[in-house]
Amino acid sequence: MNRIYAAENLPPPFPQGELAFIKELKKHVVFTPHRDDNAAQTPGTVSLLNGLNVSFTFPDEEKRLETALSDLERFFQEANIPSGKGLSVVIRKSDDTELKGEDFRITVKEDGITLESNEREGIRRSIYRFMDRIAELCTPYLAIGAETKKYWLKNRISRCFFGPIKRPPFNIDELMNDIDYYPEEYLSRLAREGVNGLWLTITFKDICKTSFRPQNPDAARRLAKLRQTVAKCLRYGIKTWAFCIEPASWKSKGNPIPEGHPEMGGPGTTYALQSGYGEESSFCPKSEAARQYLYECTNYLFSEVPGLGGILSISHGERTTSCLSTLPTSSLSGKVPCKKECDWDVDDIISNTLGPMCKGMRDANPDAELISWLYQPAPVQHAPWIFKLPNKLTRDISLAYNFESGCSKMQLGKLHTGGDYWLSCAGPSDRFARMAESARNKCGFAAKLQVACSHEDATIPYVPAPGLLYEKYKAMKALGVEHVIMCWYFGNYPGLMNRASGMLATEDFKGTEMDFLTRLAAPEWPGKEKEIAEVWKLFEEAYSNYPMDNQFQYYGPVHDGIVWPLHLKRARKQLTRSWKPDAMPTGDTLGECMKTHTAGEASLLLQKMSKLWAEGNKKLQAIGKEFQNDSTCKEELSVANAMDIQFATAANIFKFYMYRQQLFEGAENYEEILDAMEKIVYEEMENTDKMTVLCKNDSRLGYHSEAEVYKFYEEKLQWRKNILKNIVLDDFRECRKALASGISFRDFAENPDTEKCVLSQWYENASSNGKQKRMMPIYISKSSVRITTILKMNSPRSMPWMWKASPSPIL
């Protein structure tokens, strides 16, 4: 038994109770001015020293701008600017009809300042921009001139960082408890950063009322909480979006086909289809009844929840929804495998599914919007049928597509293609660009990406590499993207990257990336914006070395390598999943996190990433000494430090196992190698200590919003240190003795318990009813391995079998 897996050495349980960072999100982030108020006034400026006298004349019957005005007033106080006297600041409705939606203008003249827009949310944006203009000042003098901002990106949709995912294993529905996931200060911060939408999860069966089936008894409770959330967020100009995968597939248990309407059942999922039984069937939109059902669902929801912003529904790619779900993206025929063999093509199916949903919604709330997200994350090329999907959609529906899925880049001389999301790769994928082309002049178009962080590293609040966002948004604008879904469950903590996204929504991209980064840095790092922009460029360069391999994202050591043990002895245990609350210690089979990279390549890339990041971080921490009292700067310094440790640790983990492999291969310089490995153990003990200090001061670190737990935290870090100190270093002592006595490393470190070659019996898991016991004959010939089983027929009909086999080469 490997001692690390002994019951007495297992990691401590995940922290319970309210998540520590919620306290931080409830707090106001205090602004600290960095002005020299004794500086001489320069020509072409107005002075703020005598104060600012705000006059608000914009019609705001619903008082939704009260929050922004209150933020402005508080900002004046913190910025040491007298308010209610001095230079006039008029906030008014514009007479310039060119300003649409959130567009605004700020005009600074000698006799006063004007903030204008034609719409309420434009005024909100102008107020926050005005605050930034003052924040970036190094003297109390504001430049005379006009600044007009026009939004090319309408909806900028994020999500609550700690909103429950309504999925296993915790299955928490945020509409069914009394927890406030949207504290005022959190919303204020998001609004200032430019976020104007948040999505939360619903299902039609939980909340909607139709003439087709009885309503869920908890629907009223859910609706009440949803109304409350919608109203609260709207005070900050933030719309609530109902995220769903609707119409959901029918399931005999939990979501049966409505009685009397078998026509609403479509073909089953792959497995069910293969079996011919199909406990789960997709939604068939072909009938009037089906479309009426969809209409009633959304019409009810939007009638019951005034102000609900819209629907964000995955229409293909995740879970089963309409019959389109039974069509894989690789299907060359592009035909849904349905026995009904109707005459609808894929564009008919999606338009007849989304159309009634959109109509039901708009009949109740004409301002609500529908975004249909095609989640097609695989790195491989997709069949042409997917590009037909926009053909029959209308302008009041938008398609959202993954920005990076299928994108490619060269790493160490090899071309790699990534699936899902990649912050480290600017993108877009060819597939995204082609979908943008297909959607043009037919329907709206949205990009789905990860603004703050992605599966690459989801245990830090954000990756401070805004230059990557600049490149992405520049391409988005060029491709005609109108909306952005900024995150999945993670990738949404307030801060630098959200701010960058908000600013990019009005960027014309006529300047350079460095110009943008300098402007982005100005409000938080006044006087040091150029240096900070250079640091961010270094971080961007560093992060671009992240191994572009989806397995590495999901299972790799970047997220929580800081609590991985280091196995000198073979454990032959699996890596834990980054996005799940896996509690067991992580194993040593690094191969699980590399599908397209070799261990050597991943190791080299991690070392490059770590080295460059450390270089940038050193510069950042030096600049940061002047900003120790500034909350947002302190947050950024902490994140950069944490990532510095994460990358160093990930590189160390790879180095450690590469060294171990050399020992297994019988390296003669084993003493030298053991010394190097032991040095890594000591470095990792030190890194663990450093991360512990950071975690004590920064409760954001370590939390993974999809796993819904802290992946690393003080107690677990302490546990790791103890494992390294008390078990791993012990193993090194034992190993040196063994090797000195002539025992080979392989004999010392191999794990014979997991190396048995047996012809075994079948194991039947808990779901099995039978008691079969079959031997497994395996024949190894000169050319092949043949595995044969014989199973007695216990049914008159042919039994479909599905096999999955996994051999891997060794030695």
Add this chain to the structure above:
Amino acid sequence: MDVEGLTFPYLVGNGLARKTNEIADTTGVCIFSKEELAGAWKSTFTVPLSLFQGKKQILFGLERIEYLEKGERWTSYPAGKFENDVRLNLSYFLPDKLVLLTL
């Protein structure tokens, strides 16, 4: 997973047989066949050795799903208790639960 733990464990086959005497090319390199034999089903999964590029040993696991009228029956080889929570791209194949085959 390989003994050294440094190579990605690849699925060599998703075999599916619905009809008697059906032969399926599973991943382009492996063959799955099924035939009726004295009131039983005999199924054979053939993996060419050339796939392993001259390696002397492989670690191996197999999972079988039968679709019965009462529902699905999942069985796995080798015997042992496996995690039921399937891991993305790695299925149920846990590195310490595979068998070693010397080729």
